[in-house]
Amino acid sequence: MPTIGFIGLGNMGAPMAANLVKSGERVVGFDLVPASRQAAAAAGVEIAASAKRSVADAEIVVSMLPAGEHVLSVWTDVLPAAKKGALFIDCSTIDVASARKAHALAAGRGVASLDAPVSGGVGGAKAATLTFMVGGAADAFARGKPLLERMGKRVVHCGEAGNGQAAKICNNMILGVSMIAVSEAFVLGEKLGLSHQALFDVASASSGQCWSLTSYCPVPGPVPASPANNGYKAGFAAALMLKDLNLAREAAQSVKAATALGAHAAEIYQHFAQAGHAAFDFSAIINFVRERSANR
Numbered sequence: 073m074p075t076i077g078f079i080g081l082g083n084m085g086a087p088m089a090a091n092l093v094k095s096g097e098r099v100v101g102f103d104l105v106p107a108s109r110q111a112a113a114a115a116g117v118e119i120a121a122s123a124k125r126s127v128a129d130a131e132i133v134v135s136m137l138p139a140g141e142h143v144l145s146v147w148t149d150v151l152p153a154a155k156k157g158a159l160f161i162d163c164s165t166i167d168v169a170s171a172r173k174a175h176a177l178a179a180g181r182g183v184a185s186l187d188a189p190v191s192g193g194v195g196g197a198k199a200a201t202l203t204f205m206v207g208g209a210a211d212a213f214a215r216g217k218p219l220l221e222r223m224g225k226r227v228v229h230c231g232e233a234g235n236g237q238a239a240k241i242c243n244n245m246i247l248g249v250s251m252i253a254v255s256e257a258f259v260l261g262e263k264l265g266l267s268h269q270a271l272f273d274v275a276s277a278s279s280g281q282c283w284s285l286t287s288y289c290p291v292p293g294p295v296p297a298s299p300a301n302n303g304y305k306a307g308f309a310a311a312l313m314l315k316d317l318n319l320a321r322e323a324a325q326s327v328k329a330a331t332a333l334g335a336h337a338a339e340i341y342q343h344f345a346q347a348g349h350a351a352f353d354f355s356a357i358i359n360f361v362r363e364r365s366a367n368r
Contacts, residue, residue, distance in 0.1 A: 075100055076219070077130030079123050079146055080164070081112040084190070085136035087197040088163070088223045090115035095222040102126040124153040131155065132219055136163045139315075140170025147174050151181045159215050160185045163204070165312075167319050168234045168241075169326070171207065175233035184212040187233065188220060189240035193308040201225045205243070207236035241323055244316035245334040248354070250284040251313075252337055255358035258291050259365055268293055290355040304356035313354035314341040 074097070078089040081103035092099050093116035101117040102125070103109050109119045120126035127133045127150045137143050143164055154160070160178050162171065162185070171187040178185035186208035196202040202224030206213055213229045220227045230239040257280070261271045272294035276286050289295040299307050317338035324331040344350075344360045 074098070074131045075129045077101070077120075077127040077133035078117065078136075079103070079126055079133065079150070080136035081105075081108045081117065082136065083194050084163075084197045085134075086112045086115065086117075087194070088134070088136065088202075089117050091197075091200045091223050092219070093117060097219075097222070100126045100130065123150050126150075127154050127158070129155065130158060132159045132161065132216065134161045134163060134219075137166075138164070140164075140166035140173075143174050144170055144177070147177050151177060151183060154181065154183055156182065158183050159212060161188050161216050161220070162186070163188050163190055165189045165240055165244075165316060165319070166237060168237045168323055171237040172234040175208065184209065184215065185233075186212050186216050187236040188216070188227075189236055190224065191240065191243060192224070195307050196224070204228065205230050205236040205239040207231060207234050207238070209233075237319075238323070241316055241320040244313070245320040245331065245337070247284065248313050248317045248337040248341065249333045250282050251288070251290065251355055252340055252357055252361070254280075254282065254284045255290050255355075255361045258358060259361045262362075263365070284355075288355055290358040299353035299355055300358075304353045304359075306351060306353040308354050309350065310341060310344055310352055310354045310356065311350035314338065314345050314350070317341055 076092055076097050076099045078099050078101035081089060081101050089099050089101050089112055099117045100120050101112050102120045102123045113119050123146055143162055143166055160183055162174055175185045186206050188204045188206045190202040190204055192202040200223055203226040204220045204224050206229050217227050230236050268291045289298045290300050292300045299305055320334050321338050344357055
């Protein structure tokens with residue numbers, strides 16, 4: 073049975089690795105956090121003694137790490153231990169420049185690589201319904217796609233190295249901006265005496281329709297599965313939304329793209345996080361809009 077190496081067994085990586093095990097793969101994983109290693113082991117992941125050992129026998133290596141600096145550090149460490157002909161897939165959400173540096177590191181070792189950040193949050197990771205946005209050579213994508221399909225329901229090749237990250241940050245800039253817009257609309261509706269359900273019924277069937285409204289509505293009631301009905305327990309934490317908006321802002325600055333709404337959304341989430349709400353779901357931004365409205 074081919075071996076899959078998996079580095080990074082946190083909130084996203086652990087259920088992704090577990091789904092590979094469920095699909096019949098042999099997965100050898102590693103994480104710096106003991107509790108994460110234990111949880112992954114309980115799901116059937118074989119735990120290696122180090123990151124290097126997790127890749128030593130692997131035909132494909134998946135990494136899911138916090139930031140570009142971690143990806144570059146880990147790949148620099150483990151690539152010399154990788155098998156000839158291995159494929160490295162990074163599913164972290166990182167800056168485009170770091171993603172392209174990681175591809176270059178792999179190429180320098182004769183290893184194929186993909187950047188494949190995900191959309192769908194922890195729920196999607198557990199349910200194997202993630203969307204993968206993939207950058208890299210066509211032949212590497214063809215090799216990696218069947219494995220990614222075991223962890224998600226949609227796998228999109230976005231072009232060459234780094235383009236998966238580019239697609240992810242563009243998508244999440246739309247998401248961050250639209251959630252603020254939806255939240256502002258509900259707060260305005262409240263002040264005008266409009267019920268949440270009435271606004272939802274109109275906007276969800278009209279030109280205001282968007283994912284932030286119909287799948288992730290920031291007020292309790294209209295969409296039962298939304299975090300608003302569970303005390304805004306994070307499916308996608310505000311801190312992660314801020315991270316992605318900052319990545320989008322940095323990318324925009326690097327290519328001189330005008331993204332005024334994206335930059336303003338980053339500022340709003342920055343204030344929200346600094347007020348102590350970073351661990352709440354990003355849709356809880358509606359409470360911040362309410363607070364600001366009350367202080368006017």
